[in-house]
Amino acid sequence: RFMVKDSGIGIPPELQSGLFQPFTQADSSTTRKYGGTGLGLAISKRLAEGMGGKIGVESSEGRGATFWVTLPVSVGTEDQSSTWPDARLRMVMLAGDTPENRKLWGMYFENWKIPYAAADNFSDLQKRIGELGAEGIAPDAVLLFDPIEDISVLRAGQILCEAGYHAICCLSGPDAELKASLETKGISVLQKPLKQSSLLDMLMNQKTVSGISARESSGQQEALPRILLAEDNGVNQRVAVHMLGKLGYVVDVVNNGEEAVEALRRENYGMVFMDCQMPVMDGYQATAAIRHLESEGHTPIIAMTANAMEGDREKCIRAGMDDYISKPLEIARLQEVLFQWGRISRGKKILSRESAEVIDLSHLEGIFGDEREVIADLLELFMDSTLNLRDRIWSEMSEQAQGCAHLLHELKGTAANVGAHSLENLARNMELAAAEQDWEGMKELASELDFEVRLAAEFVKKYTGETNAGF
Template sequence: VKFTERGTVTVHVSAQVETDSGVRLKFSIRDTGIGIAPEAQARIFESFIQADQSTTRRFGGTGLGTTIAKQLVGLMGGRIGLESAVGLGSTFWVEVDLEKQPERAGAGSGELAEARVLLVGFPPAQLEPLEQALAGWGAMPIAVATIEEGVARLVTEISLAKPYHSALIYATGDELKLAQRFRRAAPDPAPPSVLAVPREAAVPRFEALSAGFGAVLELPFDKRLLFNVLHSVSAGDEVREGVVRLQDYARRGAAARKLRVLVADDNPTNREVIGKILERGGHSVILASDGEQALDALEQERPDVVLLDRNMPGMGGMETLQAIRLIGRGRERLPVAMLSADVTPEARREALEAGFDTFLPKPIEALRLLEEVQALSAIRPEEERRQEPQPAARAPRQAAAAPLVNTETLGHLEELGSSAAFVEKLVGVFLADSSALLTRVEQALAGRNYHEFRSLLHAMKGSSASIGTDQLTAMCGNLGRLSDAELRLQAPALLRSLGDALAAARGELERYVHERRSVERRSS
């Protein structure tokens, strides 16, 4: 550190005066360096003045830094000064008056504002601080006592306009298998889930991530880490047309190129989440916690794509990219993407101008990450790309190709509730909700409110998928993709088809419930 051959440099910030509208802050920077003699302290803020001319020869510098600092502080209406002793070091300080920002309940919370977060199985001592933290970000925490209640909540409330943003499941080492049942039985589309474990619990982290949990959070939790985890695991509920779902990336086999991806991020949770997304997409991952580790990894491995966080201690993303380009001169260009929580147009432009091939905002969206990584891998010789098979276009799913009721889905729900009575209850709730939704669908279509029509169809589709009525699910998806003009022309026929599909699903579900009830009676 300049002017400090050994020891430390510390920064301290304190509030000097505070009112309702503002605060005076004092920034103090102390070093254990060479110090400044009393006679030189009076002149240190003058242009081209240094305390000792030998300093320039030993450490460099023009003597302008303190002068510029004084001018900037003056423009801000503040004061600057120093305290120093030769051989002991110096403390430079700045005082400025700043306005307070108005308080906002969800300040900085972004997508957490009004988000419904399901909390499953937490003891009261762990639950209360968790609810307080979520409420402070503007989220809506909803607590249930058991895994079964959690799944029942998801199934019965999936038809709401605002589904769950995410789910946090409490588990000790002995309860991991029970928590995994939540993942298996949760309706599709299920909210991203986080496993929360006491710090002393022996829970195998890798096993939890392999089971489908987006992250593992230790308790008692760090509030900043919880905030990052909830943003990181969130990947959205809808599958956009033409976008392959996350789990489908791993099933495409030779149609998708398996890549080696180097990820450098100083946040361990972000690294873990990004790595897991890439692995589930069929790729292999090399993880680094800063730029220097990333460069070390590049000496040992040749990845296909590199992802660099912008702000890392030591060597940040910008500096690491410069080193990569310098080292790679004369070789095939290595595609590099920037990861950053700064999503302003200026940050994106700065990254692209610096030589990054693309810019990925945080929190990371899983599907977008996989799409971008595949796109980056295309930055290579055309001959190599031509040798690789291309994925076939996905044909629209036809309702007739789907079973009327998926008994496997119903079987999973029955396994979760340990009885046919649990499924019977869910079926009853589903049929009541769907009938009410159908009435609202008819009203929206009659009023030509096509935005509302599509929203209601999406709700019915989610509810239908959770209970296993696949044919109705497919029909809702197909109807939701029709244009406004098609909806105007086909409204009566569409309503008849939807009503018939729901009636058929009702009959099949009631038949299934009756049969399972009979089987239970015979076996009891």
């Protein structure tokens, strides 16, 4: 039995029976108050029942909700502990979050054979660090879950960094400004939902109290990802290549955005450093083209610009870039960016839109196997949801309404569920623009939304037609 609890407004009994039906909404006021049920719960119900299990909810108005899933599984016989590398960390501490989540992360640390200690809040954390210090034990890392009840996470991380501790902040939602502030202070950042692999990789690659990374101490060094540098200035090229080379990276150089797009068609890169102002095609246009052509996965793109002005970072993020670094480059900041993004690259070879699948069928086949009829049914549900969301997004956008970001967040999630990666990336960029009330930026992206939805509709129509015809 798996349970997910929240402490929100709760769900009245008369609405609970329709929660797991696709797109069930009692009325417009219900949608505004509780949100549309969307496609996620309907997919979850089908998955649970397909595995021989059940799904349900327990809730009362004003008291939050508990969603649960039961699955018939047997106890494994193979010892899984050997599948995790030996992290060789002396101690990790975590503070904030709910008691249930702290307990869950404690189980993960035990599985990784990493000693840990948990604290309810920052005052408790400081007390625990002091107690451990009296025993000669210093934590190799401190995990901070935002929000922490008695202090801002930025201030907490700053205090820890100034004291010489490695602080890792787990943000509960997209906040580009907070993320930038944290990283400027030398605080590592992860985003919820937090993956075990992302946290473990960050812990394994950090410097321990001995000055050697945990991965190096366990003898498991990995080849560093190949980097693409898009920069038209020869001096800047030499400086960047020299710095990256000193850090052990192999760098390929191109002179403009058009060449960057072509290079990514030919090769897989772990990361791209992209100058924003280049001839032929600038960095913003090149990034948009790359995101449009990415068939699967996500290659981190780091903006480089000499214009360190307010709003530049947000402009880069809206264009589809992942982070921002100012020129002239500084080795410390370069290391931070490489540390943050260099291990999460999921770069895959870029295909043309003509040859790339609009929806990644391998994603759905990995869930449903060769059940084409089930996949076709799910895709039709997805398309109904997407068309409904698109119309509501246009309506909210025309009124510059606050609900637009919520709708785009829902679209991003449903697109991710079926493997519609281009639509997912576009919805993510539009969500950021909506959250910042950048309606001009929204208008620029809106035409792409219609294009992506039309491509998805054509794909679904073709797939369902072939399925019904018996192919």
